[in-house]
Amino acid sequence: MSTRAELVTPALLRSWQVSRDAEGKDDRGTVLVIGGARRTPGAAILTGRTALRAGAGRLTLAVAEAAAVASAVSLPECGTVGLPEKGQRIEGSAAADALGTDLETADVLVVGPGLDNAEDTADLLRSISSGIPQEASVVLDAYALGVLPGLPELGGLLAGRLVLTPNRTEAARLLEVDEVEDADAAALEIARRYGAVVTSKGRITAPDGRAWEVPAGNPGLATSGSGDVLAGSVAGFLARGATPDQAACWGTYLHAAAGDRLSSSKGPLSFLASELLEAMPQVMTELTV
Secondary structure (H helix, E strand, O other): OOOOOEEOOHHHHHHOOOOOOOOOHHHHOEEEEEOOOOOOHHHHHHHHHHHHHOOOOEEEEEEEHHHHHHHHHHOOOOEEEEEOEEOOEEOHHHHHHHHOHHHHOOOEEEEOOOOOOHHHHHHHHHHHHOOOOOOOEEEEOOHHHHOHHHOOHHHHHHOOOEEEOOOHHHHHHHHOOOOOOOHHHHHHHHHHHHOEEEEEOOEEEOOOOOEEEOOOOOHHHOOOOHHHHHHHHHHHHHHOOOOHHHHHHHHHHHHHHHHHHHHHHHOOOOOOHHHHHHHHHHHHHHHHO
């Protein structure tokens, strides 16, 4: 049975204004994106760039060692950490040592964009779990969602400060079922099982049963990299001090509204995920005047 959802409107978002008049970048939070295998560093770059667009003050990308320099050149606004590799794969168990103070000082972690191996991702999450600051918010995306059911120790550690961004296939994995029949009911079960806010297909669900629906979005958002942009958008608002449910609503709305603008200007299936970043600033300006 689906929970009745409140519409996410400009008026609601304006009532949830987050910090925008910070004196320095440190006041707008630090985001650490952990992902980017050597073949897919662009996913982590998209996520990080979006977090900055959404207002985060500092950004560090932790990507495969072989891709670290190129990532830093591609996104000069970030710092980079090279994650050790073994056999051209990220050595997840060595991640915590490589991250060092970058993990200790992060306000928001995004784990998953561009990771391409389930075993390595699980090892990485185990490696960093004890080093995640107690006050830091965490966004899990892509492979980091798929391995979460096998890491029950993370549940209690991250409950109340976790945002999950599953598509329908990832939702089934999180619930350990073959397929999801009722997406809204599945989102609520995931939220309660993991103590997380869930954003999926424009619907945001909290563990206490509250739900919100974004009245925007179009089929063009189902494109490569779009989920990475969504994760970065949520992370940016978390960095600025929004609660997990507020950040999920803000980030999901911004992602969908930017997609609608591009659908009108470029065609319903012709825009790229990277172009969402160019459409976002005007949407944000209209919501914060």
